[in-house]
Structures are given as structure tokens and as C-alpha cells.
Amino acid sequence: MAAKVLILGIGNVLWADEGFGVRCVERLAERYAFGPEVKLLDGGTQGLYLLPFLEEIDALLVFDAVDYGLAPGTLKIVEDGDVPSFMGAKKMSLHQTGFQDVLATAELMGHCPERLILIGCQPEELEDYGGGLRDIVAAQIDPAIAVALEKLQGLGIAAREGHSETRDLADPSILRSAYEEGRPTEDEACRIGDDRFLPLGA
Numbered sequence: 379m380a381a382k383v384l385i386l387g388i389g390n391v392l393w394a395d396e397g398f399g400v401r402c403v404e405r406l407a408e409r410y411a412f413g414p415e416v417k418l419l420d421g422g423t424q425g426l427y428l429l430p431f432l433e434e435i436d437a438l439l440v441f442d443a444v445d446y447g448l449a450p451g452t453l454k455i456v457e458d459g460d461v462p463s464f465m466g467a468k469k470m471s472l473h474q475t476g477f478q479d480v481l482a483t484a485e486l487m488g489h490c491p492e493r494l495i496l497i498g499c500q501p502e503e504l505e506d507y508g509g510g511l512r513d514i515v516a517a518q519i520d521p522a523i524a525v526a527l528e529k530l531q532g533l534g535i536a537a538r539e540g541h542s543e544t545r546d547l548a549d550p551s552i553l554r555s556a557y558e559e560g561r562p563t564e565d566e567a568c569r570i571g572d573d574r575f576l577p578l579g580a
Contacts, residue, residue: 380415380534381436381493385526386428388421388442388477391548394509395443395501400548401511402441402497402522407547410527411540420547425479432484437493437533439526440477443515444498451514452500453522455529461494495529497522 387403390396400420407418417435421428432438440461446454461481484490499522502512510516527537 380413382434383416383437383439383530383533383535384431384435384491385416385418385439385530386421386431386441387419388423388440390423392507394503394506395499395511395515396504397511398443398499398501398515398519399441401516402519402526404547405519406523406526407542407544409523409539409541410537411542412535412537416530416535418542418544418547421477425477426483428477428480429483429487429489432480432491433489435491437495438491439495439497439529441497441522441526442477442499443501443504444496446498446500448500450500450502450512451518453518453525454498454500455525456496456498458494461496493533495526497525497529 385403385406387399387401389399391400400422403418403420412418417431419428419431421431444454446452448454481490481494499515499518502514503509511519530537
């Protein structure tokens with residue numbers, strides 16, 4: 379019997395490269411279909427609200443932007459007992475603290491999956507509210523998915539070309555294509571606040 383697997387993308391798509399994990403799950407759902415033993419989920423920044431999803435699964439595969447202290451765009455894969463420490467080291471945002479808490483609470487309650495796989499990408503830019511992925515990070519989506527498919531195969535999970543029908547991903551209005559193509563220019567929308575209330579020259 380194949381393992382029950384949760385494929386989770388976490389992060390905030392509103393903060394540039396913070397959205398890497400969510401965009402990976404989005405792309406995976408667009409291109410591949412899985413059996414009923416696999417669930418794809420946009421975990422966003424939900425923190426402990428994700429805890430129920432960890433119950434009754436055998437393996438958790440997470441995509442995320444992680445500050446490894448490496449060159450921007452670098453992929454690093456961490457597995458099993460090492461995952462919680464990387465989720466909490468050099469925290470970039472509240473979602474990482476939240477997910478570290480999820481893993482610790484799941485362990486305490488006896489619901490922590492036997493296998494943990496973190497596919498992380500070193501971000502280039504986070505301080506761009508409303509911004510999309512930088513090119514060097516976006517270029518790692520497909521390589522990250524290739525790693526994920528290999529890891530899933532090792533768990534007895536076969537992906538087939540197709541589309542995953544699920545309500546557990548982002549609303550169509552904030553899918554990557556709609557979100558990034560619809561972003562106004564800096565001339566059309568002030569990036570640092572409401573320019574009506576900013577002093578001249580700010």
C-alpha cells in the first residue's frame with residue numbers, strides 16, 4: 379500500500395520570494411495528477427491551523443523559501459529529523475516559526491509523519507510587498523518539482539501527467555500568472571505606502 383502523503387507549500391505570495399513554496403505546489407497541481415493517497419495543499423501562513431492535516435499521513439513533503447545563508451536560488455533538500463531545525467533557523471517570517479510549532483506539536487501529540495522532506499530555496503528578495511518571484515528563484519520551481527517527484531517515487535507514489543483537481547490551492551485571482559501579470563508598475567502604485575501622505579522627496 380502506498381504511503382499517505384501531504385504535499386505542502388508554505389509562504390506568503392505577497393512578499394516576493396516568500397511565495398516560492400506556494401508557487402511550487404501550484405505548478406505541481408497544474409501539471410501532474412496523483413492517486414487518492416496524495417493531498418496537495420497551499421498552506422500559506424496558517425501555522426498551527428495546519429496541524430489537522432498532519433494526522434493520519436505517513437509522509438510530509440514541504441516546499442518553502444528558506445534562508446540557508448547560501449547564494450540566491452540555491453536549492454537545498456533536508457529530510458526527517460533535520461527538518462524542524464531548518465524551519466526555525468534564520469527565520470525570515472512568522473510562517474516559519476508557525477510551522478516549526480506545527481511539527482513540534484504534532485510530535486507531542488504523536489501525529490508527526492514518519493518521513494519529512496523539505497525542499498527549500500534560498501530567496502533573493504523578500505522586502506517587496508506585492509512583488510512576484512525573482513527570476514533566479516522562479517527558475518528553481520521546475521527543478522524543485524523534479525526533486526519532489528523523485529522523492530515521491532521513493533515512497534511508492536507515481537505521478538502522471540495531467541491536472542490535480544483540488545480546492546486546497548490559492549484562489550484563481552492570485553495564481554502566479556494572474557498575480558504577477560496584473561501587478562501595477564511603480565509609477566502606477568507607490569511601493570512604500572500611500573504617496574498622498576508621504577512628504578515630498580521621501
